[in-house]
Amino acid sequence: MKYFDVAKLEDLEPGTCLSVELDNAPSVALFNVDGKILALNNTCPHAGGPLGEGTLDGEVVECPWHGWEFNVRTGACMENPTPEWAASCYQTRVENGVIQVAFPPEAA
Numbered sequence: 001m002k003y004f005d006v007a008k009l010e011d012l013e014p015g016t017c018l019s020v021e022l023d024n025a026p027s028v029a030l031f032n033v034d035g036k037i038l039a040l041n042n043t044c045p046h047a048g049g050p051l052g053e054g055t056l057d058g059e060v061v062e063c064p065w066h067g068w069e070f071n072v073r074t075g076a077c078m079e080n081p082t083p084e085w086a087a088s089c090y091q092t093r094v095e096n097g098v099i100q101v102a103f104p105p106e107a108a
Contacts, residue, residue: 003093003100006030012037012099017061017072019052025103028052028090031072033059038072039101041088045077051087 006020006028018030019042027042029052040061042052049065060069060078069078070087077085091102 001091001102001104003091003095003102005098006039006101007099009037009094009097009099015056017052017054017056019050025101026088028101029054029061029072029087030092030099030101031056031061033072037092037094037099039090039092040070040072040075041090043087044068044070045085045087 004025012018012030012032014032014035016032020028029040029042031038040051042050044051044063046068047065049063051061051063054061054064059071059073061072062069075087075089093100
């Protein structure tokens with residue numbers, strides 16, 4: 001799996017989220033949960049809102065458009081926890097202060 005540089009770790013303080021637009025991969029929402037960097041597809045499955053511009057409370061992000069909530073570790077929708085309403089999760093790592101995200105082949 002190929003990792004893409006998406007942001008600097010210093011731009012994502014603990015307890016915050018960040019929306020990142022990429023040229024050759026899906027838009028990604030980054031989350032810092034107690035120092036653990038997590039990533040979801042940035043597009044809310046409900047109405048397309050940018051999850052990375054939402055509000056992070058622990059492991060749950062609230063979409064800024066309609067308030068739908070998603071677990072950032074699993075992508076599960078808190079209102080309707082069925083697979084069709086889940087946000088896609090991506091693998092992350094931090095290398096030399098740079099957050100990197102791996103996308104499945106069909107997404108990249």
